Amino acid sequence: MLFVRTSLRNLSLFVVALYGVELLDELIYGLHGAALPYLRDEFTLTYTQIGLLTTLPGLLGLGFDPVIGLLGDTRHRRALVVGGITVTLLGLLTMGAASAYGWVLWASCALFVASGAYVNLSQATLIDRDPARAEQTMARWTLLGSIGVTAAPLLLTLVFSSAWRSAYFLAALIAALFLAALIRQRFDRHNGAHDEPAAPRVLLRQLLSALRQRTLLKWLLLTELADLMLDKLLEVTGLYFRDVVGVSLAGASAAVAVSTIAGLIGGVVIVPVLERMPGLRLLRLSALIVLIAYVTMLIAPGVGLKYALIALVSFATAGWYAILRAKCFEALPGQSGTMIAVTSLANLSSLFVPVLIGGVADAAGLEVAMWILALGPVALIIGLR
Structure with a gap:
């Protein structure tokens, strides 16, 4: 005992x-x-x-x-x-x-x-x-x-x-x-925990095999696109409120704070919600809510309404990363390390997103570039049908 x-x-x-x-x-x-x-x-x-x-x-x-x-x-x-x-x-x-x-x-x-x-x-x-x-x-x-x-x-x-x-x-x-x-x-629940060290060519073959897993690639793509409404939106929130909405520097900082706090509250709420609701169902519902809220924020004239809508977007997206990341792990059961290796390669694409948004903003204005981020919820709505 x-x-x-x-x-x-x-x-x-x-x-x-x-x-x-x-x-x-x-x-x-x-x-x-x-x-x-x-x-x-x-x-x-x-x-x-x-x-x-x-x-x-x-x-x-x-x-x-x-x-x-x-x-x-x-x-x-x-x-x-x-x-x-x-x-x-x-x-x-x-x-x-x-x-x-x-x-x-x-x-x-x-x-x-x-x-x-x-x-x-x-x-x-x-x-x-x-x-x-x-x-x-x-x-x-x-x-x-x-x-x-x-x-x-x-x-x-x-x-x-x-x-x-x-x-x-x-x-x-x-x-x-x-x-x-x-x-x-002891870290011994994964495949290979008790095996002899694998040769580099074996590890490379394992990586290439994972890269051919269509289910994994689907979830990786959706994860990268969903990030447009997560980190990528947060990175430009202050600039949007300052340069497009026209608030003060303090007001722009407040918009970032509102978004961050709303996301934290959403993270608290999502833990018990996932005990009662399937993750995919939550993704489908929240993607629709986020698309409507985000588009409304871009076209709505009121500053106060924009603050409320950025909070709603951040709150509703709180579970996206958790659910999509879990689906990536499920696509390679027992090979969590390999999944991380594949994910790190997929993250390379995200390095170019800020450059793309910046280029469009320089050419046509930030208010136009912000529409690129709407691809996040659109991708989830289409990809989860």
Whole structure:
């Protein structure tokens, strides 16, 4: 009986730690965004240098993430997760102690690449533990991420004020706690967990086989298109309200805050809803609501109405990523690492979306470019028939 109680306690710690990884990752992401003004002032950074803090890590991730995903379907998953958290801990300490821009850039690259190991593979491990409840698992995962990214700027503003380095040291302490919680856990629910290390050509063959899975490609395409109403819309919300609607800078920031808070509330609501409603049914219903609300927002004249509609869009899309990501995992049962590898390749297409929107906005105006984002709900309505 004592052994059973100990096993259950360890199991609970394992699951909590895996979920907490997403909270930590988004806390770091939100902290980095909130700390940028402090970094710029302290190191006298140019906009090009600031942009490089995102661009260079992203390019490195394109090379590392597929390899990490494929290795995640081998016996090396635990080593990748533990190694990723260790590098994250070192990256956070480096960021907090940085004395020059070069150290900040190195830490940014280390944090981004490391997250591809410990975050993605922690998510995959949660899915492998209970594949039948992938949607519910992803809903909880997404909610914790929303809490993390929302809490970061509040933490920096209310607790540490201008002491941005202390915030990074606190994040490093949290990373150390997760490292201690996961370092002795077993990651053995996936295919290949007990096999001998596979040759590179075998892993490549596995990746190519996954790329031929039509069901997986369908869900990947829908996930990428749905993101037009998720991250891509959030990225231009402030600009839209400032340049098209004509509100003040404070009003534009308020629009982003309204969208973020509405999405967080939606994330809270979606967890119990998915216990009662099939995910695909929810997607179909919400896609129609979002299309109507978004088009109305673009053509409605009232500023107050636009604020209400951007909140409705963000609230209604709260479950999209969770459901679509779960469907991707379901398309490759037991091969969650390979699915992550394929997803990382598919993410390459999303790098060109901001350029496309920017090009159309320069040529015809942002109010015209915003219509491109409507392809998100349209794709779901058509693809889920």
